[in-house]
Amino acid sequence: MDPKQELTSVDIAALVTELRRYTGAKVDKTYRYGDDLLRFRMRDFDRGRLELLIEVGTQKRIHTADPDHVPDAPERPPNFAMMLRNRLSGADLVNVEQFEFDRIMILSFERGEEMTRIIVELFGDGNVAVVDSAGEVIQSLETVRLKSRTVAPGAQYEFPDSRVNPLQVTYDRFISLMNESDTDIVRTLATQLNLGGLYAEEVCARAGIDKTTQITNTSDKIYRAIYTALESLGTQLQSGDFEPRLYTDDDAVIDATPFPLEERKQQNLDVTTYDSFNGALDVYFREVDRNPAAEESGQTRPDFAAEIAKKQRIIEQQEGAIDDFEQRAEAERSRAELLYANYELVNEIIETIQTARAEDTSWDEIRETFAMGAERGIDAAAAVVSVDGAEAMVTIEIDDMRVPVNVDVGVEKNADQRYTEAKRIEEKKEGALTAIENTREELNAVKQRRDAWDREDAKPDTEDNADNTETVTDKVNTGTEPSRMGPTDDEWLSMTSIPLQKNDDWYEQFRWFHTSTGYLVVGGRNADQNETLVKKYLNKHDRFFHTEAHGGPITILKASGPSEPAEPIELTAETRREVAQFAISYSSIWKEGRYADDAYVVTPDQVSKTPESGEYIEKGSFVIRGDRTYIRDVAAEIAVGIQCADETQVIGGPPSAIADRVPTMVQVRPGRYAQNDAAKLAYREFRNRFADESFVRKIASPDKIQEFLPPGGSDLVDE
Template identity: 25%
Template sequence: MKTVFNSLDLAAAVQELKSLHGMRINQIYDIDHKTYIFRFHSPNKKTVLLIESGSRIHITTYTWPKSPCPSGFTMKLRKHLSNKRLENINQLGNDRIVIMQFGVDIAMHYLIVEFFQRGNIILTDNTMSILSVLTPHKEKNVRFAVREKYPMDRAHEKLAPPTFDKLQEMKANAKKDATIHKSLLPVIDFGASLIEHALVLSGLAKNTKFSGDIPEDKLKLLEQNLLKAEEIFNEISTKGCKGYIIKQTVKNVDGTDIENYLEFHPYLFKQFENSQFSEYDTFNDAVDDFFSKIESQSIEMKAVMMEKEVLSKVEKIKQNQDSRIYELTVTQETDKKKADLIMCNSDIVGDAILIINSALAAQMDWSSIDTMVKNAQSQKDPVALIIKSLNFQTNHITLLLRDIYDDVYGESEPTPVDIDLALSAHANAKQYYNHKKYAAQKEKKTLESQDKALVSAQKKARTALKEIKTLTTIKKIQKPYWFEKFYWFISSENYLVIGGRDQAQNELIVKRYMTAGDLYVHADIHGASNVVIKNPSGKPVPIKTLNEAGTMAVCCSVGWDAKILCSAWWVTHEQVSKTAPTGEYLQTGSFMVRGHKNYLLPAQLAMGCGFLFRVSDSSAERHKDERRVRNVENIYEQSTSENKGTDDSRIEDDRQGEKSDNTSGVEEQTVRLEEQFETLSVSSKSSGDDDNENKDTISLSKDECDDSGKGQPLQPDKSASDVNRNDSDDEDDSGNEGPSLQCEEEKSDVKKDKLEIYDDDSGNEGPPLQSEEDNDLKQSDNKNIKAKQKPRNTNKNVNQQRGQKEEKQTDFAVPSNSKQAKETAPLKRGQRSKLKKIKEKYKDQDEEEKKLRMLVLASAGEKKLTKKEKKNLKNQKPQITEKPKFKKPAEVTQKVKEPEDLDELEQKIQTDLDALAVLTGQPYPDDELLYSLPVIAPYSTLLNYKFKLKLVPGTTKKGKAAKLAVETFIRNEECTQREKELIKTVDCQKFATNFPGKVKISVPISTKKKKNPAKPSVGGEETF
């Protein structure tokens, strides 16, 4: 396959590249260490030039993957060539060197590209002094390095075609094995294909020996055709040309045809007239199409080779089985023949055994016995004549035996037969018969197992061919998303969240990928990733997505291995700057954040791994609302619709508490809430252990409220929970049980929800949505959980709208009237015994021990009220002044760019963001799945995924954990055949790079294949 430009190709390419004159360089990128992309622009058009050192240079219309971090050489080119106009482009002499001039006068720079040997790219100033070189080296006495002068006389001039006399001289001086084609290459710089074209026109083959007998008329004809070749070269280099790609059709294993590109040329040469070819308007178009298809073509060819290798294994197994059967058949025939010969010549065989054994018994040495046999053979002794050799080491002799019936018919050629001296003639014959019988049994078993072996091999081959076909199809379809090189996930509300793996990526994410409307999330811990929430719409980002991004920032840091919890925070994109204060220096990946930080809830060290599937456009419609933004209303609606028709007891426990329709449930809850707060006893007092338990469980300590700083989103105003802060001397003993009981009820709810996450038999449905919302309100292990009261009443005469409004306002409020709460909140099943155990556990705890325990837990204790505040609270009717709110990001007022205003990178980002709708974690059985995409995300994001595993800090290494996760998903009994095929194609090494560190994997019971479904499970998860 041709992949490098020759002189003729370079001349054709340079002629077409003159269309770039007057255009300015907009940006420069590198694909790899030797391939670079130059983006040119003018008022009317944009053009992309691709240069591969030593190989090619052409204009491209295809999208090529760019390196995420530009190299030093790329930065040097950007520094000197950005926004400069291309003034001239020429081929230096007739050599494979292209020189491009940018700018004029003092600001002029030259870019020199070499296409011979390994190639090189050199940047010089207006005096041809080298500023930067891709590959520094030394050639004879000339150094190609910075500050050296580039030698312009390096290129050789154009060589004229050899005359007839020159050809005669070359023929006379040619080496014996030299071909005429190789001899002409250094003399004429036309390129190998054009020289071969002249040879074919002259009636000479490419491999004709130059030293051989070549007629003079053919040499004269060759001289004329070389002159015609020179005319072709001049025409191509001055007027331009069409492009041609030479193709070859290869048969696939299944009989389909595959087009294989072989070569590209600016002219249809004589030797390719009978070959398959494609014609293009310009040579540049042909080259661009050729190199863009090489990758796809190589994938197809590799697949064909793998398929042939698989089928050859089946054929080898079949041949091996046939050869074994043949060998066993031959062995049987040979053993039977030898046994028959021994029986036919039993007398003479017995005499030979007797004579040799007698000599051995007489203690004759082996050489003497051999001499005795030879003497007897010379005397024509019939017994000695049949002895061929003596093998005393194995106690055997070899006899030459003939069939007596063969002698009658004149057939000779005796058969050598090994005879055991320890056995008689008949015993030796029996031994050969036994060998024949054993070979027959082995042949029978081989024949029986042959069919099974072939069926097994063919089955494995079909499976392998199917996997190869799937992998080939996926590689053709799947184009890597730009965000796959970072930590990434798609939030529960369809926001793309990306994070840097290292300092370089942290720098890149903020500088290149954070745009207007995006939010920056970070954590106050060393090594935390720079996390960016992509928000192209500019609308406020929901708090759930912010918390998920905060979890990612904390987990992708040293806190994962150290098992340290901390709070994350977010700011808007305009608050992040690379400008450091005077006298300070910001390292790579570090940024200055100015203004107010909005702190999030402390994140748990819990990540998850799962799989997203790319569905076809026809199947994407049914998945469009899977990651929609959920507020209180649609969470309530969805939860009631999901539970419709399920167990009534679960609905009573988890949702409404009694059998009623949705509307009446909301109205009753609102009325109960009003009545509860009407009857709150502000002056009620409690003392003893129950009072301590109530304060410890319900009230948020000062540390909890203030630890995260001003920006913590959860900042409820003074509400009913503040009433519990009265001094214990002013409360009744009977006022303790209600709030304390209610808190334990809420704890039971949280625990039950956790079990439902792992012990969920609903398959793809995932846990109840209410659990997802509760999950957002979880604090770290060393902090308490603020309870959420759900009051009840039977009055249904309040309108629905007001009920919903009041319900929203009381999401984080806790009433403190114990009697009313006890009457309106009946105990759930099993909670009465729980309360007894709690009271039994803490019955001997006094106030001093309580304070010591709280001190150990780093609690700030209770806020002590002054006498004036107590008096005001007694006279004040408790009420909810405002719903506790999280601070939401303000709507971005900056104008979001239209698609036509976006540059290439922004367009690619926008395209991939729009394509998130076709990625789903909840595939339906009848969906058309194209490929799979492994994802590592906060576990709360993956709750509704079909394939999910929980990851917490542990000791399992990344690579092993990735393989274990893939194997677990494949063994899942709910995994369809298509899903297994797509999951198997995932590269575990790339998958492992997204793991935050060493992990412990927790498998949900619903994911693990249950071997004994009848046996109830004790726990909700299995870890390994």
């Protein structure tokens, strides 16, 4: 019996009831682990420290956790966690709710006048969206652009289509839904009423009804019994009258439920009682990864056919959405052209209504006037299909096409609104095109994983393979040029198990890279780091680089480490250009979408924090005195790669400096993809190139790649 990996709608309803007891708790910090797990550390004034875990990957869950068992904080918080900290540190939890009866939980936080909602989607591929008080998505773990809905930064959050809520449905609606079915009661409850299999069986058991009874053999008495059981279930979930249970089989966890279930009782499972459903889920998910069943299933071949079919279905949906956007945009342009082609008729309608409203004529009277005019054969009146006084809109029909018209503005403005709507739809189409390309890449990645699995299965002697891998690993060079003395680039990419090696270096808190001549370069990520770099790390023989444009990082070419004796730098033209390219790429030049600019270099004694008399220097800025050496027309371009020898880590910087240090890299220029989307594209590219996908997941998650991407839009460049 397989343990459940995802919470049901009933589970979420129970959790909402329990978590509402923590309203008023204050957020201390937020953390992100890997791609899918979030942790909210909070303080409840009655109960003390509170840990809330949210996971939306293979496991989909949300529950409080024992503080002694939460994962250690990551050494460096990824960007998503930093964004959450900026919005939520010190915020109060003010509400917890479930969207209809869907597997969606909404956590509302308030800090001063600022409201933030965390919308947790525990269905499908899973997602977490951070939404402001106006309903606009600030950031989400995944970008979703489908025909039915969009979840993307800057867009209004869109919930999935509404589903039947079995706990709130009226009796008449309940009977109607049940009678639409041609199967038995339990399947009808599971599908038509959205209860799912387990709780459909539970409702039948509570009602004392044979779950296999065909709908055609039901009666009002049976329906009444089932409906009463549904009402009882709803009341129990809202009141919090729970008796949480943890079910195990031979010490392997199988399920955690908010109350005892007849179905589980009939399976003769071992049962443990808990004081809270959150507590039961905490133990359940802590143990589920250690289940013998889970361990065994983890060794079986993935269902590649199902994954491929799923990706192909998504592509079909996205293709349909693109076709729909094209048709809608074309229709809006046609409406605009119809307004201009029938200018006098439309203008007559608008002026008639404006005159009537100026004389305080009611909308009902206006509607009646148009109806009578249509009967008399007046063209303008006959064109009016409907009148909406609440929105000050009329709908007119010309050449079998209906066009909404705002009567508060003229024909030109109405036509412009149609053109604007066409443009907005076309922008959504562009998003859908990006999404479909991403899905196609994911589909190719699944196929490559399948092919790699097939190749592994075809190998005749696994022990020989292990020996070969070990031999390659032994060749890892500890010198400065791993690609020459260790495995070749192709060998790194084809290795099925790459050993992890990592040191913590002082400069990793900043932006950094090593030049192709071996010098360390560090740059500030913000004004505070700019100040720190100059005051603490700028030494006698270093070099100070900056862009001509305002808004660039302080960039220092280090002659030595912080505690090492410094010697003069041999500043070659190649080194100078690499550092200049680094300074330009992480400056405002990139945000503005420009592809090149100038930078300059000076010595440390030319850098001062003392302004001229009467002037003021902003935090993170400095005064440069004396002559500057310029590096002209430097391209804004960086590369990101995965270093395998000496240290296993993501590195980034000028392509010429990165190329010899990694077996493969992606090059990036200013472009259209948001920083987090570009990071995901690069991550998928690396997963396609490396045979050891687990190595890529551990070393080069999208968040780690994003740390090396410039702020602003980016495009991946074909090498």
